[in-house]
Amino acid sequence: MDSIIVKGGKPLSGQIHIAGAKNAALALMPATLLSEEPLTLTNAPRLSDIKTMTELLQSLGAEITSMQDGKVQAMSTHGTINTTADYDIVRKMRASNLVLGPLLAREGHAVVSLPGGCAIGARPMDIHTDGLEKMGASIDLKDGYLHAKAAGGKLKGAVIDFPFASVGATENIMMAATLAKGTTVINNAAREPEIVDLATCLRRMGAQIDGDGTATITIQGVDRLGGATHPVVTDRIELGTYMLAPVIAGGEVECIGGRMDLVAAFAEKLDASGVSVTETANGLKVARKNGRPTAVDVTTEPFPGFPTDLQAQMMAMLCVAEGKSVLEEKIFENRFMHAPELVRMGAEIEVHGGTATVTGVERMKGAPVMATDLRASVSLILAGLAAEGETQVNRVYHLDRGYEHVEDKLGAVGADIKRVPGS
Numbered sequence: 001m002d003s004i005i006v007k008g009g010k011p012l013s014g015q016i017h018i019a020g021a022k023n024a025a026l027a028l029m030p031a032t033l034l035s036e037e038p039l040t041l042t043n044a045p046r047l048s049d050i051k052t053m054t055e056l057l058q059s060l061g062a063e064i065t066s067m068q069d070g071k072v073q074a075m076s077t078h079g080t081i082n083t084t085a086d087y088d089i090v091r092k093m094r095a096s097n098l099v100l101g102p103l104l105a106r107e108g109h110a111v112v113s114l115p116g117g118c119a120i121g122a123r124p125m126d127i128h129t130d131g132l133e134k135m136g137a138s139i140d141l142k143d144g145y146l147h148a149k150a151a152g153g154k155l156k157g158a159v160i161d162f163p164f165a166s167v168g169a170t171e172n173i174m175m176a177a178t179l180a181k182g183t184t185v186i187n188n189a190a191r192e193p194e195i196v197d198l199a200t201c202l203r204r205m206g207a208q209i210d211g212d213g214t215a216t217i218t219i220q221g222v223d224r225l226g227g228a229t230h231p232v233v234t235d236r237i238e239l240g241t242y243m244l245a246p247v248i249a250g251g252e253v254e255c256i257g258g259r260m261d262l263v264a265a266f267a268e269k270l271d272a273s274g275v276s277v278t279e280t281a282n283g284l285k286v287a288r289k290n291g292r293p294t295a296v297d298v299t300t301e302p303f304p305g306f307p308t309d310l311q312a313q314m315m316a317m318l319c320v321a322e323g324k325s326v327l328e329e330k331i332f333e334n335r336f337m338h339a340p341e342l343v344r345m346g347a348e349i350e351v352h353g354g355t356a357t358v359t360g361v362e363r364m365k366g367a368p369v370m371a372t373d374l375r376a377s378v379s380l381i382l383a384g385l386a387a388e389g390e391t392q393v394n395r396v397y398h399l400d401r402g403y404e405h406v407e408d409k410l411g412a413v414g415a416d417i418k419r420v421p422g423s
């Protein structure tokens, strides 16, 4: 297995190009199942999660051609398709559950494995399935698979009140509703930019959707959707991650393609921490205002709040900030797995349930560390940029799920970083 070695202490300078959003692309790709005509995504990120979604959609009958080194994904799903999403692929990635809504809308039935690692029952997909049931589907769980069937072979519009603004459930229901009979209203919908991006693409395909980006989304079902070409929105999580690099390492970095509206809550915290973020013609430029950044408290929330997917990276920064910061994780129960690894690098962190208290230290120390999940792994690389000596981040397959060529992007702005291929 590959590992990444970072030698800390080099200030950064230059530009980093931000890719298209992984989480947007993973929702946009299943939209190909809604139409017989081609759907082409441009600005797609080159990531292993995209390969997994490609594999899943191909197993269902989609034809997918990857062009321009993966930046363009041309998809088309005509004729008869397979409606069973197999555990062997679904288990690799929770976002595989986004084929359920489109399959049900197109064929009136679907069998989709529950994503692996989830506690079966109350939590994993209840918001998705409750919504689809409101639209006239019957859904049974058998042998780890959700067996879904629309009454009369076609979903019908419904008013759906989400108990929580789930991103995936909003995407699944929105896609399902585009081909349903009548009008669907989603109350307490997620407002993430990836939802707006999906709605924009679906409108290009002929869907009638209003209110995306607000808490109430209205979808008027249509008989059929056509083809479209759609550029994937900028990855706000990759953007936030690279914005933190010069804060931790020193120097100045311009994130090309970055937009303030995608990271407003995060940029506000950086400002409070003594970091300057300026809008340029091509993106966002980030540097420390004075010396060390200062402590700041952070609570993760659904968009437009501080994103849970930037919590680990923010913690890495706060480990070297001046003072004591409190981080509260409100979206996921167990998302401080990076804390013990950062402690191995000399950080002072105390975790109690969903709260972590970080007391900044002047300098962390390089150490061999283990990536436990996608965002945790990049937080260890960020920490390594400022640590004394060498940090070896192992198990980087997590990283490759969500960051394209991290070593090239950071290396190009002056970081001492390399990938060591595993045996």
Ligand code: UD1
Residues within 6 Å of the ligand: 022, 023, 024, 026, 094, 095, 122, 123, 124, 125, 126, 127, 128, 129, 164, 165, 166, 167, 168, 169, 194, 308, 309, 331, 332, 333
């Ligand atoms: C998406 C993102 C992920 C991000 C998360 C929260 C993708 C591919 N992934 O994940 O990177 O961290 O949003 O911003 O876009 N929940 C339920 N029942 C459900 C669905 C969710 O209880 O039916 C819970 C989850 O366990 C979790 C919370 O709601 O605690 C948030 O989940 P959700 O917004 O659905 O996240 P995902 O769409 O899975």
